[in-house]
Amino acid sequence: MRVLESTRRQFIRSAAMSAAASVMTARSAVPADAPKPPGGIELPVLPGVAWDKAPCRFCGTGCHVQVGVKDGRVVAITGDRQAEVNKGLLCVKGYHVGHILYGPDRLTKPMLRKNGKLEPITWDEAIETIAKRIHASPQSFAFYGSGQWTVPEGYAANKFIKGGLSNNHIDPNARLCMASAVTGYISTYGVDEPYNCYDDLDHCDVLILWGNNFAEMHPVLFSRFIDRKLKGDKITLIDLTTRHTRTSERADHVLVFQPQSDLSIANCIAQQVIASNAVATDFVDKHCTFRKPWKKAGDPQTLMGEPCTFDEYKQYVAEYTPEAVAKTSGLSVEQLQLLGKLFADKTKRISSLWCMGMNQHTQGTAINNLVHAIHLLSGHWGRPGDGPQSLTGQPSACGTVREVGTLSHSLPGDLRVDKPDQAAKAEKLWNLPPGRINPKIGYHTVQMWEKFCTPTDQGGDIDTLWVQVTNPGQSLPNLPKLFEKKPANKFLIVSDVYPTATTELADLVLPSAMWVEKNGVFGNSERRTQQWFKMVNPPGEARDDCWQTIAVARKLFDLGHPGMKDKDDKFLFHMTDSKGTEVPVWKWESYYGTVNVDEKLYDEYRPFTQIKHKDVAPYTELTKARGLRWPVVKQPDGTWKETRYRFLEEYDSNVAKGKGVQFYHSVAGDDKAFIWFRPYVPPPEMPDKDYPLWLDTGRVLEHWHTGTMTRRVPTLKRAMPAAYVEVSRDDATALGVKTGDKVRLETRRGSLEFTAWIDGRGRCPKGHVFVPFFDETKLINKLTLEAHCPFSKEPDYKKCAVRLVKVSA
Amino acid sequence: MHTSGWVVTFVDDPALARGAQLELASAGPFTLGESLGCRRAVTLEASDPQTAHDWHEWVQALPGIEGVEVVFVHWDDCDHEVAHAGA
Ligand code: SF4
Numbered sequence: 001m002r003v004l005e006s007t008r009r010q011f012i013r014s015a016a017m018s019a020a021a022s023v024m025t026a027r028s029a030v031p032a033d034a035p036k037p038p039g040g041i042e043l044p045v046l047p048g049v050a051w052d053k054a055p056c057r058f059c060g061t062g063c064h065v066q067v068g069v070k071d072g073r074v075v076a077i078t079g080d081r082q083a084e085v086n087k088g089l090l091c092v093k094g095y096h097v098g099h100i101l102y103g104p105d106r107l108t109k110p111m112l113r114k115n116g117k118l119e120p121i122t123w124d125e126a127i128e129t130i131a132k133r134i135h136a137s138p139q140s141f142a143f144y145g146s147g148q149w150t151v152p153e154g155y156a157a158n159k160f161i162k163g164g165l166s167n168n169h170i171d172p173n174a175r176l177c178m179a180s181a182v183t184g185y186i187s188t189y190g191v192d193e194p195y196n197c198y199d200d201l202d203h204c205d206v207l208i209l210w211g212n213n214f215a216e217m218h219p220v221l222f223s224r225f226i227d228r229k230l231k232g233d234k235i236t237l238i239d240l241t242t243r244h245t246r247t248s249e250r251a252d253h254v255l256v257f258q259p260q261s262d263l264s265i266a267n268c269i270a271q272q273v274i275a276s277n278a279v280a281t282d283f284v285d286k287h288c289t290f291r292k293p294w295k296k297a298g299d300p301q302t303l304m305g306e307p308c309t310f311d312e313y314k315q316y317v318a319e320y321t322p323e324a325v326a327k328t329s330g331l332s333v334e335q336l337q338l339l340g341k342l343f344a345d346k347t348k349r350i351s352s353l354w355c356m357g358m359n360q361h362t363q364g365t366a367i368n369n370l371v372h373a374i375h376l377l378s379g380h381w382g383r384p385g386d387g388p389q390s391l392t393g394q395p396s397a398c399g400t401v402r403e404v405g406t407l408s409h410s411l412p413g414d415l416r417v418d419k420p421d422q423a424a425k426a427e428k429l430w431n432l433p434p435g436r437i438n439p440k441i442g443y444h445t446v447q448m449w450e451k452f453c454t455p456t457d458q459g460g461d462i463d464t465l466w467v468q469v470t471n472p473g474q475s476l477p478n479l480p481k482l483f484e485k486k487p488a489n490k491f492l493i494v495s496d497v498y499p500t501a502t503t504e505l506a507d508l509v510l511p512s513a514m515w516v517e518k519n520g521v522f523g524n525s526e527r528r529t530q531q532w533f534k535m536v537n538p539p540g541e542a543r544d545d546c547w548q549t550i551a552v553a554r555k556l557f558d559l560g561h562p563g564m565k566d567k568d569d570k571f572l573f574h575m576t577d578s579k580g581t582e583v584p585v586w587k588w589e590s591y592y593g594t595v596n597v598d599e600k601l602y603d604e605y606r607p608f609t610q611i612k613h614k615d616v617a618p619y620t621e622l623t624k625a626r627g628l629r630w631p632v633v634k635q636p637d638g639t640w641k642e643t644r645y646r647f648l649e650e651y652d653s654n655v656a657k658g659k660g661v662q663f664y665h666s667v668a669g670d671d672k673a674f675i676w677f678r679p680y681v682p683p684p685e686m687p688d689k690d691y692p693l694w695l696d697t698g699r700v701l702e703h704w705h706t707g708t709m710t711r712r713v714p715t716l717k718r719a720m721p722a723a724y725v726e727v728s729r730d731d732a733t734a735l736g737v738k739t740g741d742k743v744r745l746e747t748r749r750g751s752l753e754f755t756a757w758i759d760g761r762g763r764c765p766k767g768h769v770f771v772p773f774f775d776e777t778k779l780i781n782k783l784t785l786e787a788h789c790p791f792s793k794e795p796d797y798k799k800c801a802v803r804l805v806k807v808s809a
Numbered sequence: 810m811h812t813s814g815w816v817v818t819f820v821d822d823p824a825l826a827r828g829a830q831l832e833l834a835s836a837g838p839f840t841l842g843e844s845l846g847c848r849r850a851v852t853l854e855a856s857d858p859q860t861a862h863d864w865h866e867w868v869q870a871l872p873g874i875e876g877v878e879v880v881f882v883h884w885d886d887c888d889h890e891v892a893h894a895g896a
Contacts, residue, residue, distance in 0.1 A: 009810070009812075009854070012810075012812045012883050013812060013840060013852050013854065015814075015881065015883070016812050016813060016814030016852040016881045016883065017814060017840065017842045017850055017852050018814075019814040019880050019881035020814035020815055020816050020842060020850035020851060020852065020880055020881060021842055021843055021850040023816050023878070023880045024816045024843075024845050024848045024849070024850050025845060044881065046883065049883075068883065075883060075884060075885070076881070076882060076883035076884070077881070077882045078814070078880060078881040078882070079880045079881070088880050089816075089878050089880060090878075090879065090880065092879070095813070095879045095880075095881075095882045096858070096882075098882070098884075099858070099884075223876070223878065226876075230818065230847065230875065713858075714858065714859060715858045715859050715861075715862040718859060718862070719862060
């Protein structure tokens with residue numbers, strides 16, 4: 001026995017060693033965008049272990065892992081060396097990802113609240129309960145989803161509510177994290193999502209992080225960049241931030257600015273580019289026009305604004321001189337000039353990256369517009385390593401939210417519900433009668449929860465709300481108003497894998513399958529669509545979210561809801577096997593049977609993506625690849641080619657021959673992008689004598705978002721057990737607070753106690769405190785503000801006014 | 810048992826890097842593999858994920874270490890029990 005065990009251990013050790021050695025070799029030698037070796041890379045050989053690929057369950061980076069399964073359980077994880085995104089690397093969350101399936105408190109049975117207590121019921125009862133509520137009042141139903149929904153899950157939910165119920169009250173949690181990037185892209189280029197990709201990290205000379213703690217939020221991408229420094233590349237990292245973070249520790253320049261002044265800083269860069277005659281005149285004349293946000297200054301700003309001349313634009317930015325902006329931004333004249341000179345220097349390739357710092361902003365669309373603007377104006381656009389790119393926090397915020405169109409105004413393929421010609425295209429593809437899609441935009445996230453938490457007789461017209469794959473009871477802003485006030489007669493349905501702050505208030509809880517317990521497709525931050533197959537069974541009676549949606553749709557069909565039929569009276573989710581026989585996929589026994597439901601839904605969705613040249617790859621191609629960046633174009637030899645850079649003739653076959661650069665979905669229809677002016681606008685709440693500090697919230701390396709999964713991984717939980725408040729040394733001294741003291745944070749929304757941490761993980765400047773939001777026992781969003789960007793409707797979690805009171809030492 | 814494969818990157822100060830290599834070689838649970846430039850492949854065998862994490866932190870904090878990347882993890886069923894007990 002001992003000999004056998006020792007041989008097994010040797011096997012595992014040598015598998016670990018060979019995985020490490022090959023990642024080391026790959027990282028030391030090969031540029032990240034080099035072609036993959038022919039024949040692939042061998043996986044570790046372990047007795048009884050079968051390996052398969054999957055994207056990591058967590059962030060929008062979209063690393064690939066290889067999952068080792070033995071006897072129906074995940075027993076090993078290795079970074080996928082064939083994946084271009086991570087080349088075998090994983091962060092601390094990624095290599096613990098297998099453990100998220102095995103928390104002791106997985107939800108395993110549907111449960112209905114009876115007399116205040118959640119009690120087990122059958123799936124049939126659960127599905128019937130939901131269907132009957134929706135049938136009784138389809139227009140007062142809302143669906144709240146997620147950037148963690150897989151593409152087929154989001155697609156099915158979207159079709160169910162918009163195509164079936166003629167109701168657009170569907171919105172995802174991604175509204176809270178990247179909606180401003182969407183409006184920023186659409187109002188600049190006419191179409192959403194980055195034109196570029198992570199390859200920029202391998203080619204830039206300067207990387208500017210706009211309010212983005214890259215080292216903790218996208219650690220594998222950060223390593224990819226830092227690796228170049230280790231290899232001796234002369235590259236510069238500029239951290240534009242409101243507090244020192246782990247990213248700042250590796251930065252060449254740390255520029256700590258005052259919250260909201262990023263708007264002025266961006267305009268100041270534009271002012272300097274113009275003043276130093278560094279406008280990329282040729283590029284700008286050929287490919288851009290200028291835009292102002294109103295007809296005349298002082299009018300309310302609009303999303304699409306008005307045309308303006310270069311001279312007008314020049315006048316608008318003229319007041320944002322380094323000297324003027326230094327007075328309000330917290331940056332020195334020299335620091336502002338450093339940025340101005342960089343953008344004026346054509347020899348350098350500059351990559352700008354951002355995530356929540358720019359998106360969770362009451363002027364989120366504006367700051368997105370401005371960062372695109374300075375790149376376009378200065379010509380730092382279009383070469384690998386030279387351009388602006390937003391990142392996402394969730395694994396499929398791009399794939400499921402932006403591409404599938406699960407926002408309350410959108411349809412798959414970037415179509416809109418309120419544009420009759422576009423809705424008609426969706427109706428045609430869905431084989432629905434004309435007019436089925438309701439032209440009225442549904443409620444966005446903040447509105448949806450406000451309506452749900454308001455009594456019906458006071459205008460709260462959402463009565464039944466179904467939450468899938470997210471935890472709004474922890475992640476919504478101003479929880480006392482948007483979540484905790486739920487009236488007793490309203491019905492909250494929550495599909496999840498673990499008990500959460502949301503299930504605590506739920507009337508019906510549905511146990512869900514997660515990650516490799518189901519088939520899936522994600523779309524990461526760089527337009528990369530990634531697919532995986534189910535590898536293990538979910539525990540107990542847990543079932544796929546997508547099945548739950550289809551089962552409710554079928555029950556409504558049986559109840560006679562007319563919207564659950566297409567034009568030919570077929571069920572909305574009619575699926576047939578290879579012989580043409582209908583498969584009852586609404587029955588769990590048939591769901592993983594003769595058809596692959598994911599593939600069927602994905603194939604149905606794919607034509608939508610071709611409407612605006614976002615052609616995703618065929619499902620069968622995805623099964624072979626570690627994701628492919630759309631548009632994925634069929635080549636004359638029958639192979640499929642991904643696109644690294646859109647709008648550039650060299651890379652994108654949609655660009656007309658000879659054009660060089662073509663913004664082929666431009667707002668004005670002239671193939672030109674907009675260079676925006678947007679003025680500085682103060683935030684709605686600022687520190688004052690009653691609440692003298694800024695409160696900033698965010699994430700930490702060890703925990704992913706609300707911690708539902710990572711707090712079930714003991715190692716991660718122990719590494720970062722509880723939320724804390726980061727206080728500056730100056731403020732701590734003034735208030736007599738030491739690390740470890742109990743302090744109370746108070747805002748106009750509520751108060752909460754935390755342990756103070758001075759100069760800990762991060763370092764706040766004077767007048768600024770930071771609290772991470774992963775801890776369900778300390779819900780910082782009881783204190784945050786729901787004020788949001790007027791265009792993207794994305795709330796600002798980064799700035800509100802707070803006071804800090806010492807409670808005890 | 811919890812087995813992991815790491816890529817350890819050393820700083821470019823040869824004396825500090827050598828010191829860190831010696832520390833790693835003399836610590837019980839590590840097996841040192843081949844090296845390439847400033848990097849070395851290393852495996853760790855620990856009784857459970859927490860102990861592995863503690864070793865990870867220990868190595869990260871050693872002078873001479875630029876960074877540690879975990880690229881492979883295998884765990885036995887007992888680790889799930891540990892995970893259950895600790896969550
Ligand atoms: S960087 Fe993101 S996707 Fe990659 S391993 Fe870490 S959590 Fe997963």
